[in-house]
Amino acid sequence: MSEDQIHASIITIGDEILVGQTIDTNSAWIAAQLNLLGISVREIISISDKAEAIVEALNRELTLSKLVFITGGLGPTQDDITKKTLCDFFNDELVIDTKILGRIEDYFNSMKRPVLEVHRMQAALPKKAKIIENQLGTASGMWFKKDGASIISLPGVPYEMKGLMEQILPSLKTEYPLGDFYHKTLLLQGIGETTLAQNIAEIETDCRNSGIGVAYLPSPGIVKLRLSGTSLQKQKIEESLQKIKASHAEFAFGQESDTLESVIGDLLRKLKATVGSVESCTGGALAAKLVSVSGSSDYYKGSLVSYAYELKENLVGVDANLINTHGAVSKECVEQMATKGLKILNVDYCIATSGIAGPAGGTPEKPVGTVWIAIAGKAGVSSKVHYFKHNRERNIDLTVVYALNMLRRTLSN
């Protein structure tokens, strides 16, 4: 990264985070926005709502970053001391902002709620700071400046914070010479972080040698491979990812914010095809994932969850002898589930799952984590067995992503 790159720090204020009652989602959102501007985040720190903790963190982060974002502690209650503390820190004084006061009074009147003194005090704001109006609440944003650094204080309520950031982000571009930053992420399913790393060792070393950052971001069944550098490295970054994508076609399903279910949706729309599922061990989780995409009614029609043997036979129509001979967790059973599903659900493609999610139900021949997945279509049916080694929840999650990628590959061919 270039020397003149602008760095940022994010300080989250609030005991609710330190006691684990609240997960800090604000920082990730802010960090993502800043990265898109080429601002790299040095540190994210969550501290208690005590003046000394705030001052100490502020001093520390100002040594690391030109931009310091602070969220939280701007409410009207006694334990919200950020405003007062920042005011002291910058030798500023609080004065009533009549415009903001008007907005606050309108806000409460419109809700037919009384305007209390604590609410009016939300309009008492630091004189020297640039005030950013909050259209969604009573806590204003405050932009302080000191020795070329910006300290921006925002409310902790996520949608209020985001509303203010939408106003602030454009100004950052004009206020700072943003070092340019370019990154691209390739998404792969069904290949381990380590195997991938071995396969692409040469490309990775080559990238690192030319100053391109390489990061593996794993999530259940999926690896996100991110290359990051500057716009001067744009071509090399894209060519490198292209190479990796080409040599890992069966795994590489998308990039950036793609999801398997959204990619599948796009493929099905292109093909004007419909899909459904017949599920045992996933118990509807596969269907739920397909439905999670807005507009999925364009291609998703429905599913059968045949968890009990009885329903595999009576509802899906799997041959009872077949189950007695091979068991419900078998190639034969899952393929019949998929092919029967095609007709019952009247779809072009049907995914079927049958496995032992655990912790109970395992046998020496079929240990916990044994899962069969089948996909049936006009071209026929194909199936694959997997051996997952995790807890129930994870085994189900993995079955879903492996099934989705199997469908994606079927649709891509």
Add this chain to the structure above:
Amino acid sequence: MSEDQIHASIITIGDEILVGQTIDTNSAWIAAQLNLLGISVREIISISDKAEAIVEALNRELTLSKLVFITGGLGPTQDDITKKTLCDFFNDELVIDTKILGRIEDYFNSMKRPVLEVHRMQAALPKKAKIIENQLGTASGMWFKKDGASIISLPGVPYEMKGLMEQILPSLKTEYPLGDFYHKTLLLQGIGETTLAQNIAEIETDCRNSGIGVAYLPSPGIVKLRLSGTSLQKQKIEESLQKIKASHAEFAFGQESDTLESVIGDLLRKLKATVGSVESCTGGALAAKLVSVSGSSDYYKGSLVSYAYELKENLVGVDANLINTHGAVSKECVEQMATKGLKILNVDYCIATSGIAGPAGGTPEKPVGTVWIAIAGKAGVSSKVHYFKHNRERNIDLTVVYALNMLRRTLSN
């Protein structure tokens, strides 16, 4: 807080957090667990996976806290440098732990996957650190000690981290003089935090006056009410929660780590009854929740996901005229879905959902978030409409918890 209170810091290592690609959920979970032991968290800090950043953060947090938890950076790839960095920091050396190596090899063999050199290197561990075995992955936990302080390094994969913490938390009690604490949590569904607070204002004040902490922990559709004090206040804490439970029977579904689906499972087992679902807007998410409970095959048989109108008619057998007259999102339709499901799935109870999850599909009479839920049983069918006001994902999640609590109440009567 007493003077001799033990403080902790949490360091999260990984660029994926600083670029906003991953939300740090680990720290909140760890903080919550530590708080239950009376350990207060001073600071949570997310840093880059660079050696100097790790060393710098470690030095800093050791001045603040006796306990420092580190998550992330323990993967086998080039960008995971935590182990090496900690080893240098504590002047330790990496040696192959043959027991761990054996586990890693078994792990890959059982998955029928090759054991690569990078995997074997996961068994190279610091000589002086106490190694905590990871049953769910290849990255071991490492417990370093320095001048009475503990530095505990854990993998960033949440369920692996949790598995290791379950082993570590009990040891903390024996290693450090932790205060005596007593907590109890009541779980309620379908009542807002503010309404609950108003209803129990007297009890809450009474608790606070006698030094019992009262915390509201909201999650989608659910409020967790936690009372915390010392073992001397055990009786008062339990009596207070009993009072609240009695006056909020329709909302209070459990305590501590109960879930709606686990409570429902226990009720169905007691009644020797079976359940299934016929889902539209939830698209299988309700079934998936019921199946998420280990051993759910004792009472859960299966589901129909009739997302398309065509399947509501042909698969479930809902009267076409009924849909034309009232629409699919209606009392009439959802009740017929539930009653038809009883027979098709051959279950004692059937839950049905039909609604508009959004963002598309809303009308003035039926805005996005309109959801009908019905439950059919031998005693007949009942239904209820809800108007959720959130995004697609949240509307579906809320439908699931409201449906589950409606079933719980039916089973409890």
